[in-house]
Amino acid sequence: MFKFKKNDNLFTCTPIIMNGLNQHSNQVNGYVCTMGNEFENFENTPSGNFVIGVNGNNDVYYSNANVSGPSVNPTWQQINGQSLVQVSGSNGAACGVDKEGSVYYLANVSSTWVNINGASGLLPNGLKQVSFDGIKGNIMGIDSAGKIYYANANITTNPNWTSVMGRLRSISLSNNQAMGVGNDGFVYYTPNYSSGNWLLFNTLKTRGQTQISFDGYNNIALVLNYNNVLYYTTGDFNKTFSNPSWKQINNPAVLKSISLSNKRAYATDNESKIWYCDDITSGKWVNPPDENNWNRLAQVSFQ
Numbered sequence: 001m002f003k004f005k006k007n008d009n010l011f012t013c014t015p016i017i018m019n020g021l022n023q024h025s026n027q028v029n030g031y032v033c034t035m036g037n038e039f040e041n042f043e044n045t046p047s048g049n050f051v052i053g054v055n056g057n058n059d060v061y062y063s064n065a066n067v068s069g070p071s072v073n074p075t076w077q078q079i080n081g082q083s084l085v086q087v088s089g090s091n092g093a094a095c096g097v098d099k100e101g102s103v104y105y106l107a108n109v110s111s112t113w114v115n116i117n118g119a120s121g122l123l124p125n126g127l128k129q130v131s132f133d134g135i136k137g138n139i140m141g142i143d144s145a146g147k148i149y150y151a152n153a154n155i156t157t158n159p160n161w162t163s164v165m166g167r168l169r170s171i172s173l174s175n176n177q178a179m180g181v182g183n184d185g186f187v188y189y190t191p192n193y194s195s196g197n198w199l200l201f202n203t204l205k206t207r208g209q210t211q212i213s214f215d216g217y218n219n220i221a222l223v224l225n226y227n228n229v230l231y232y233t234t235g236d237f238n239k240t241f242s243n244p245s246w247k248q249i250n251n252p253a254v255l256k257s258i259s260l261s262n263k264r265a266y267a268t269d270n271e272s273k274i275w276y277c278d279d280i281t282s283g284k285w286v287n288p289p290d291e292n293n294w295n296r297l298a299q300v301s302f303q
Contacts, residue, residue: 052089053300060084062109068264072276072288082113089301091134101126105156122161131173140173146183150194165196175216181209191238203243213260222260232280250283259302272296
């Protein structure tokens with residue numbers, strides 16, 4: 001079932017199946033919808049003062065000082081103890097995956113990485129990407145085939161990895177919601193990350209999307225396509241039940257990774273240079289200075 005809020009009432013609609021995803025039309029007409037309780041109201045929001053990433057040697061670096069604002073000037077420090085190919089940071093903690101697909105958790109930048117693959121067989125193929133929400137305490141991930149998993153219990157030691165319907169090439173979890181790019185290159189959204197019920201956002205007509213970054217606390221998303229074009233959209237997606245409009249914005253280089261927090265964003269390019277945008281609606285990017293003449297990451301995560 002798919003739930004949405006309209007006129008302060010919660011409705012539930014019956015899904016249809018398309019493109020291998022449990023997908024819903026972006027129209028309410030023609031569906032039998034029942035009214036229930038209102039959505040939960042959330043008070044905590046991302047701080048926007050923590051950025052973490054990996055370089056081409058799979059080393060992990062972070063900064064939690066001067067990482068945003070017009071005078072952005074992050075000071076990068078290495079986190080030793082684990083080589084990773086991808087990392088997702090939130091609320092001062094992080095999750096990441098190594099080249100074998102094993103998943104690791106870091107409680108804070110002074111702690112030690114902990115393997116959180118969970119019980120044998122829960123992640124049979126490992127994961128290639130994770131998305132971590134340290135405010136809600138849950139994780140989503142996808143494996144090399146695009147299968148989708150989540151964990152929301154014992155995530156720091158022995159997560160309850162559970163698979164859900166769908167196939168994605170990129171995933172972004174935030175505020176119990178998620179957006180992803182399907183294996184078909186289209187953008188999908190779910191108001192409940194554990195449901196496996198996905199709404200197709202088909203206003204991006206082409207199938208060429210490759211990456212997505214979603215901030216469900218501030219209702220904004222950023223996508224990158226095969227042609228190195230960036231789009232963003234805003235809206236209270238889990239309440240309006242609408243298909244959002246996307247706006248193209250300038251990007252600074254040929255990008256490899258993107259990460260969004262509120263209207264601010266970090267990105268890395270194909271030369272591993274780091275870029276920052278203080279307001280993505282402006283499309284104005286800067287290459288932050290670095291006092292040690294070091295400014296290289298292959299992938300970045302910002303919250």
